[in-house]
Amino acid sequence: xxxxxxxxxxxxxxxxxxxxxxxxxxxxxxxxxxxxxxxxxxxxxxxxxxxxxxxxxxxxxxxxxxxxxxxxxxxxxxxxxxxxxxxxxxxxxxxxxxxxxxxxxxxxxxxxxxxxxxxxxxxxxxxxxxxxxxxxxxxxxxxxxxxxxxxxxxxxxxxxxxxxxxxxxxxxxxxxxxxxxxxxxxxxxxxxxxxxxxxxxxxxxxxxxxxxxxxxxxxxxxxxxxxxxxxxxxxxxxxxxxxxxxxxxxxxxxxxxxxxxxxxxxxxxxxxxx
Numbered sequence: 001x002x003x004x005x006x007x008x009x010x011x012x013x014x015x016x017x018x019x020x021x022x023x024x025x026x027x028x029x030x031x032x033x034x035x036x037x038x039x040x041x042x043x044x045x046x047x048x049x050x051x052x053x054x055x056x057x058x059x060x061x062x063x064x065x066x067x068x069x070x071x072x073x074x075x076x077x078x079x080x081x082x083x084x085x086x087x088x089x090x091x092x093x094x095x096x097x098x099x100x101x102x103x104x105x106x107x108x109x110x111x112x113x114x115x116x117x118x119x120x121x122x123x124x125x126x127x128x129x130x131x132x133x134x135x136x137x138x139x140x141x142x143x144x145x146x147x148x149x150x151x152x153x154x155x156x157x158x159x160x161x162x163x164x165x166x167x168x169x170x171x172x173x174x175x176x177x178x179x180x181x182x183x184x185x186x187x188x189x190x191x192x193x194x195x196x197x198x199x200x201x202x203x204x205x206x207x208x209x210x211x212x213x214x215x216x217x218x219x220x221x222x223x224x225x226x227x228x229x230x231x232x233x234x235x236x237x238x239x240x241x242x243x244x245x246x247x248x249x250x251x252x253x254x255x256x257x258x259x260x261x262x263x264x265x266x267x268x269x270x271x272x273x274x
Contacts (some may be wrong), residue, residue: 028095054132055148062137063127065146065153073119078110079103086147086154089113092130093160117163118143120171143175158177168250170262176251179267180241180260195228196220200261200268207274229274 051062055120065084072080088099091113100106106113121140133139136147136156145157163173170176179198186194199220202213205227209237214220220227237253245252250261250270259271 042102050128051130051132051137053134054136055134056137056153060144061148061153062130064141066125066127066138069155070123070125073114073122078114079099079118081110081114082106084155086149086156089155090157091160092157094162113158113160115160116166116171117161117173118158122227135154156232165246165251167248168261169247169248170267171265176260176267177241183269184237184239188237191216192221192224195224198269200263200266200270203269204271205274206271227272227274232272232274 007045008252024271049056049059051059054062056062063201069084082103083098086102087103087106089106091098091100100113114143118140121143125139136145138145142159143161144155144159146153146155148154149156161173163170165173165176183195183198184199196217199214199217201217201220202215203220204259205214214223214227232254234256239253250259252259256273258269258273260267261270263270
């Protein structure tokens, strides 16, 4: 199975969520979702309240909650974040649901639940750009779902996308997959300007133990064929995204012909070995 298909498929699935999947709970604790989540008919939505269809009568309920959650996450206060969850909390990962039953368990597994990607999407979320429907309010591409349960605003589900590039300092695996596939298309089309935009400058170009720096896009385009030689292009275009080697230095293409990393939140090519 191709990693790109899985990652993008999970994103689409999260975005198109039509109903929360509740895992089997302990006897006596199962609740009817329709009675615990306040949801308003679409015909009663208020123009002045974009969250009305998610059951929020006052938009400040959501905006205040989001600000509080973002502050707690930005300050790495796991216990405060735990207070803002609904239990059992559904953590969806690799097509499976793992219920988290207590605040203590959430704190213990915090880094596996609130991954770098989940945190990044949460902290980047603007309240006026949040998607909402009768299931609640979606954060990011579906990494978090927020709703009102028993008159309390909470996070009731977390969708964790596996990030095989995290060790290389790359926050978003979906963004990496998009970058990698676009770069392959640009190289195949010999689109020098687009490839130049995918480079981190100064770019290190190494040849037989010697290294030089390419300082600008203009210089890269002028020396394009000397940098991206036929061998480098062949290795790059033959590389399968699910067969990449990753370590703390970055993501290696081929036998090291290209190295990709994240620089100042931008994914880019950081080195070429001819």
